[in-house]
Amino acid sequence: MPSPPTLTAPADAFPVLRTEIAGLSVNELAEQFGTPLYVYDAAKIRERIGDLRSFDQIRYAQKANSSLAILDLMRRQGVLVEAVSAGEVRRALAAGYKEQGDPPPVVYTADIFDRESLDLVLSLGLHVNCGSPDMIDQLGERAPGSAITLRINPGFGHGHSRKTNTGGEQSKHGIWHEQLDDCLRRADHHGLVVTGLHLHIGSGADMEHLSQVCGAMEKLALVAGRTLQLISAGGGLPVPYRPGESYVDLGEYYRLWDASRKRLEAAFGHPLRLEIEPGRYLVAESGYLVSELRAVKRMGTNTFYLLDAGFNNLARPILYGAYHPMSIVPRAGDGAGRTQSEVVVGGPLCESGDIFTQTDGGFVCTRSLPAAAVGELLVIENAGAYGAVMSSNYNSKPMAAEVLISGGQAHLVRKRQSFDDLVRGESIPAAE
Ligand code: LLP
Numbered sequence: 072m073p074s075p076p077t078l079t080a081p082a083d084a085f086p087v088l089r090t091e092i093a094g095l096s097v098n099e100l101a102e103q104f105g106t107p108l109y110v111y112d113a114a115k116i117r118e119r120i121g122d123l124r125s126f127d128q129i130r131y132a133q134k135a136n137s138s139l140a141i142l143d144l145m146r147r148q149g150v151l152v153e154a155v156s157a158g159e160v161r162r163a164l165a166a167g168y169k170e171q172g173d174p175p176p177v178v179y180t181a182d183i184f185d186r187e188s189l190d191l192v193l194s195l196g197l198h199v200n201c202g203s204p205d206m207i208d209q210l211g212e213r214a215p216g217s218a219i220t221l222r223i224n225p226g227f228g229h230g231h232s233r234k235t236n237t238g239g240e241q242s243k244h245g246i247w248h249e250q251l252d253d254c255l256r257r258a259d260h261h262g263l264v265v266t267g268l269h270l271h272i273g274s275g276a277d278m279e280h281l282s283q284v285c286g287a288m289e290k291l292a293l294v295a296g297r298t299l300q301l302i303s304a305g306g307g308l309p310v311p312y313r314p315g316e317s318y319v320d321l322g323e324y325y326r327l328w329d330a331s332r333k334r335l336e337a338a339f340g341h342p343l344r345l346e347i348e349p350g351r352y353l354v355a356e357s358g359y360l361v362s363e364l365r366a367v368k369r370m371g372t373n374t375f376y377l378l379d380a381g382f383n384n385l386a387r388p389i390l391y392g393a394y395h396p397m398s399i400v401p402r403a404g405d406g407a408g409r410t411q412s413e414v415v416v417g418g419p420l421c422e423s424g425d426i427f428t429q430t431d432g433g434f435v436c437t438r439s440l441p442a443a444a445v446g447e448l449l450v451i452e453n454a455g456a457y458g459a460v461m462s463s464n465y466n467s468k469p470m471a472a473e474v475l476i477s478g479g480q481a482h483l484v485r486k487r488q489s490f491d492d493l494v495r496g497e498s499i500p501a502a503e
Contacts, residue, residue: 078318080311085396087440088406089450092359093476097400100481101361101448104472107380108361109459111136111484113144113477115357116455120148125325126347128174132306133159135350135456136358140475140484142166145353153200153348155181157188160197170195174301174344180222180269182244184209200269200303202245204254211261219258220267220301223248225287231275231309232391232431238272245271248287251294264298267344271305274351278319281307285331292335301344302335304328308352312394312453351456358455360385360471361400364447365419373437374414378449381418381425383468385454386461389424392431399441400448406441413437416449420466427451459485467493 091097093112100110123129130151133142137159143166145152152168154160154177168176175198179188182202192199193213201207202222210217224245228238237244246254258265268291270284288302308319332345362380387393397416399406415437418425428438443449462470469488474481
């Protein structure tokens with residue numbers, strides 16, 4: 072019998088020394104583009120898209136990384152896109168997505184319409200996935216007769232952090248499952264046709280919770296009835312960030328969803344499209360935040376490695392206590408034989424929480440890393456999802472440059488911000 076696929080990241084999955092990314096020298100990339108620098112490996116993204124091809128449609132949750140270059144890559148691979156704001160809709164269009172099509176290339180999924188997004192969605196005739204009863208009314212009043220899908224909160228959820236669990240009573244997301252009937256009546260009242268249901272229970276969820284979603288979908292879909300043409304499994308697929316963490320068994324995951332889809336097809340007597348809507352899974356492992364070690368200092372028993380990248384560049388550790396693998400890039404050679412020691416890794420910001428090695432609740436911890444000298448590079452890995460998109464200009468730091476490596480070439484896909492970019496739109500009132 073063939074052995075089951077290995078889903079757990081092995082102990083050596085995250086080497087602590089690195090000289091290249093996608094075949095290019097990290098030192099040369101840093102020299103050419105400066106640091107802090109986000110580097111993405113296009114091949115990794117294509118590989119991850121390939122993993123999910125059994126689903127009828129992959130719809131990329133661009134909130135994970137909405138770089139135009141990455142959206143363009145997704146589009147060329149036949150991946151559709153989800154947008155949560157007018158800005159994300161515009162990004163999708165700027166990357167070449169069409170406004171309309173079957174299935175809709177761009178879907179607006181949110182819990183509210185702000186005024187701008189409602190106007191934009193209506194003017195473009197975009198498909199909307201409604202996450203609140205009010206959205207149904209607001210859309211129905213202005214565009215009666217449209218097709219909509221509903222995002223349902225099934226009453227349970229799961230995520231890698233409480234802050235990324237999007238199900239249950241503590242979550243603001245989706246339409247509460249017990250209100251589905253009421254929402255169907257609202258839709259009827261406006262002549263809206265509910266063509267699909269969507270469930271997304273959280274980000275970084277585990278298989279146990281993800282697999283419960285299919286059952287919830289079946290029950291809800293039977294309530295919604297025969298107007299449905301689509302069911303969406305949402306996103307949430309985890310990726311391992313450290314040894315021992317696992318991928319979901321995608322074959323098994325697909326089988327569960329496909330079985331639910333088939334039972335519903337039998338009940339409705341017509342085919343249903345099965346979508347999946349990942350963000351993290353497609354891009355997390357493609358991304359590297361390259362930084363320069365600028366100071367090594369001791370505080371009592373702790374050694375601090377201080378980088379030129381901070382939580383302005385990657386907020387996941389300070390927000391969720393998220394763990395990211397890290398590696399040192401030797402200035403010369405491969406670094407073999409360097410001793411390893413426990414260090415705290417932090418950034419340049421004027422705030423104590425600017426630490427990349429911390430656990431949930433802000434407790435500083437250490438990481439075993441090879442000895443490194445000021446001026447050498449440290450790479451924070453698995454940073455392609457919710458990295459650059461969540462960065463800020465705190466402490467008046469410019470957003471980092473971003474590079475996409477594709478076909479062995481490094482393409483600058485976002486310039487580092489300048490001081491002019493930082494103060495654009497600001498003004499000083501004339502003296503009184
Ligand atoms: N669909 C919907 C409706 C979502 O709200 C999300 C994520 C996704 C799909 C994609 O989820 P994914 O496949 O990436 O897990 N900033 C957090 C994650 C927030 C996720 C928000 N919604 C983090 O850094 O972990």
